[in-house]
Amino acid sequence: MKKLSVLAVVLLAWPAYADDDDRNRVRARLTGFQEVPSVSTVARGQFEAQVSGGGQFIDFTLSYSGLQGTVTQAHIHVAQRSVNGGIVIWLCQTATNPGPAGTQTCPQSGTVTGVIRAADVVATALPPAGGQQIAAGELDEVLAAIRAGVAYANVHTNLSPGGEIRGQIRRRGDGDRGHGDRHEH
Numbered sequence: 001m002k003k004l005s006v007l008a009v010v011l012l013a014w015p016a017y018a019d020d021d022d023r024n025r026v027r028a029r030l031t032g033f034q035e036v037p038s039v040s041t042v043a044r045g046q047f048e049a050q051v052s053g054g055g056q057f058i059d060f061t062l063s064y065s066g067l068q069g070t071v072t073q074a075h076i077h078v079a080q081r082s083v084n085g086g087i088v089i090w091l092c093q094t095a096t097n098p099g100p101a102g103t104q105t106c107p108q109s110g111t112v113t114g115v116i117r118a119a120d121v122v123a124t125a126l127p128p129a130g131g132q133q134i135a136a137g138e139l140d141e142v143l144a145a146i147r148a149g150v151a152y153a154n155v156h157t158n159l160s161p162g163g164e165i166r167g168q169i170r171r172r173g174d175g176d177r178g179h180g181d182r183h184e185h
Contacts, residue, residue, distance in 0.1 A: 030154075030166055031165055035163050046061075060114055066109070069157025071157055084162065089121060092105060121141075
């Protein structure tokens with residue numbers, strides 16, 4: 001009887017744990033048509049992340065290919081769909097566009113993985129983002145923006161300095177299919 005009671009408690013708790021895990025998984029499909037203004041490109045990308053440690057860090061993977069320009073940098077920005085916002089997290093850099101110390105180098109095509117911590121959050125002080133009021137180190141504010149659907153991943157190139165591909169970051173399953181996707185089958 002005791003074993004049955006323990007099993008019942010575990011089974012009742014399991015869905016709550018699974019939902020919490022799903023709440024902490026986010027993704028974005030990156031396309032040129034999500035850029036502002038839109039970019040006609042065959043390039044594609046995928047950003048996936050898992051918020052861990054009670055919101056203390058984010059494990060991420062950014063993959064992309066087919067970029068028509070030379071990659072210059074990739075970031076997470078804060079802004080709703082169809083609006084440009086300030087950089088809050090550097091995902092990768094190049095020699096022509098260096099990020100904060102310790103930022104990894106962007107490949108021309110491929111995958112970048114890493115762990116984001118509060119120390120990786122940069123202030124949104126430069127226009128057009130001057131009024132966004134996110135200070136350096138405020139990972140909790142970035143997580144709030146991601147959960148609210150007002151953050152996006154962006155890969156910039158020399159041909160499209162504002163970004164060649166972009167995707168709004170959403171919880172997995174929350175309409176994570178990009179608007180205006182090109183070449184979908």
